[in-house]
Amino acid sequence: MATPEASGSGRNGQGSDPAVTYYRLEEVAKRNTAEETWMVIHGRVYDITRFLSEHPGGEEVLLEQAGADATESFEDVGHSPDAREMLKQYYIGDVHPNDLKPKDGDKKPATRMSVDSRRGGPASEEEVLGRQALSGFVKFQQKVTLPKMPKIKRTV
Numbered sequence: 001m002a003t004p005e006a007s008g009s010g011r012n013g014q015g016s017d018p019a020v021t022y023y024r025l026e027e028v029a030k031r032n033t034a035e036e037t038w039m040v041i042h043g044r045v046y047d048i049t050r051f052l053s054e055h056p057g058g059e060e061v062l063l064e065q066a067g068a069d070a071t072e073s074f075e076d077v078g079h080s081p082d083a084r085e086m087l088k089q090y091y092i093g094d095v096h097p098n099d100l101k102p103k104d105g106d107k108k109p110a111t112r113m114s115v116d117s118r119r120g121g122p123a124s125e126e127e128v129l130g131r132q133a134l135s136g137f138v139k140f141q142q143k144v145t146l147p148k149m150p151k152i153k154r155t156v
């Protein structure tokens with residue numbers, strides 16, 4: 001390793017599991033050849049160099065994803081439970097927490113929030129304008145119609 005930063009993979013504190021080796025995506029990206037092939041699947045880093053020639057789906061598809069996050073491609077293929085089990089043999093560590101995209105767990109809630117802003121997300125511009133228009137209309141209606149309302153005369 002050239003610089004301490006580059007070898008900064010190693011173990012890392014900051015609320016992370018000390019038993020796990022964390023890798024920066026920058027480091028994973030360097031392992032993008034048939035001589036050294038790493039890939040990320042669901043936030044975990046795999047060294048699949050020795051698996052390349054054994055992959056039932058062929059070497060080429062793996063090399064296309066080498067050094068990158070292959071989660072989507074891996075899932076798109078609909079790999080069997082056996083294939084998922086195989087992953088364990090090649091696991092070398094986790095993606096460094098600072099490099100984790102808010103994707104894995106947070107993507108879906110974020111989408112839901114944008115659809116349903118009552119869950120705490122910021123209201124869209126249209127929604128704000130809509131609310132303002134509605135409240136303006138109600139105020140206008142009160143001003144216009146209330147004075148014209150007939151007074152109820154008590155007869156008793």
Ligand code: HEM
Binds near residue numbers: 051070074
């Ligand atoms: C280290 C990660 C991977 C492992 C352990 C793995 C393992 C396997 C296994 C065991 C199969 C046989 C079918 C099954 O059991 O599901 C398979 C098929 C296949 N895999 Fe992977 N795979 C990996 C990554 C990938 C990636 C990243 C891609 C795509 C970019 C991919 C594409 C395919 C394709 C196209 C097939 C053939 C499916 C078919 O012919 O039905 N695999 N893989």
